[in-house]
Amino acid sequence: MTSALRPQVVAHRGASHENAEHTLGAYVAALDHGAEGLECDVRLTADGHLVCVHDSTLRRTASTRGRVSTMDLAELAELDFATWKNPWADLDDEAPDRDEESDGVLTLRKLLETVADYDRRVEVAIETKHPTRYGGLVEKRLVEMLREFGWDTAGSPVRIMSFSFTALQRVDRLAPEVQLVQLLDRGSTWPMLRRVIGRDWIVGPGIKLLREQPSIAGSISRSGRDIHVWTVNNDEDLQRCIDLGVKAVITDRPDHIVDLLDRRDRDAK
Template structure:
């Protein structure tokens, strides 16, 4: 019989409770909070008029049925779009469906999400990914740190950590806010030998679950590094068990409620 896992990882909602509700909408994040997620993950991009918004893709085709680019549109223009309809395109045909709150369906600014977290009745951590490449380059990190300062979250003990696949982007954050936790995302095994020599001593590793499943030697190397590991995107029981075997500190999931329920069966219900 395998040994019982010794550490219960934090469950971080990937773009909110995005399996059930449209990603990066306020509705998806509120559902994740209600489910008990210990953290929320979001991607941020900069609009043409300088606002950080929670959007994954550089284009709006998939999530807002629009041909525009986030970087070339103003926040006011984005605010006119529906970012939730794509998730349930047949909703208009359901006469018995409750009316949606439009504020839960539109573009979500990072400031609004951080305000929601700050006002919540328990500590909730934030994992914020800056997307690159982008036409704004380092301005994204500069604006992000400025916003964290507004909340007093640019110091040690902050509930925020910043993630990126871009080593350079994380270096920028380290220069601007040296006490903020950093997560180096990794999705290709051949990038790890180089990254392991250059990333900061206290940086967290953020490998993808697919890479961990398919490349056991890289998985073992990451585990031997002695660094905290946060894994994305963990949606299946077998993948959660792999993470528990590795002793990871956080699992980032589209299905936070499922992950919490599975962890309850292994560790007992959390308070």
């Protein structure tokens, strides 16, 4: 449990500072480090599966041409999504052998099953990526999956995030009890968004925005909405979030942020 002054630590694409993002290995590492939440991006494959991939193309994380939306899950399962993070592993005699389960493409279903089976409550922040050729089908499939897990009701460990207000509206219609997070990367959009987003929606500004425009946090708080911030990786930014009353920090380095918060709690005793 997090205290009123201690933000929830959410692992951004897993423990992605040291591990290949969005792999099962990155998420297991994050849980081992004490992360209280996991963040992932989801995209829809050509045959209708939700997979945890940030980019629309595969060039960066799988070193191959092609787009997630034009490939079947079976085709993606043949790709290596981890080597890009450590391209010299073949030269390291002590490097572990490749584990296809932990470094291949990760389906959202597998991630949710991992969370459901874990020995403590873990929350999941799922970002739907837009624009996409499949439009609202992404949110439809996502809500259908949440229903399978019984996680489309109040108290669910899952929240849905997006920069797209329209996408979040879709989720709100399909599963009105699921917590929603309106992501924010430009302060100029906030005056409009504050008038249209739900009163109980969370707002998720980027840490860069808070650095450049700290007053926006006060404006969000005065609107009665909680704040979740991405991507918080160092001491200074963490302290900034604590001072602003942020409820959750999304980080590539969950081990480091958990350690900083633990030390802060010990020093406060």
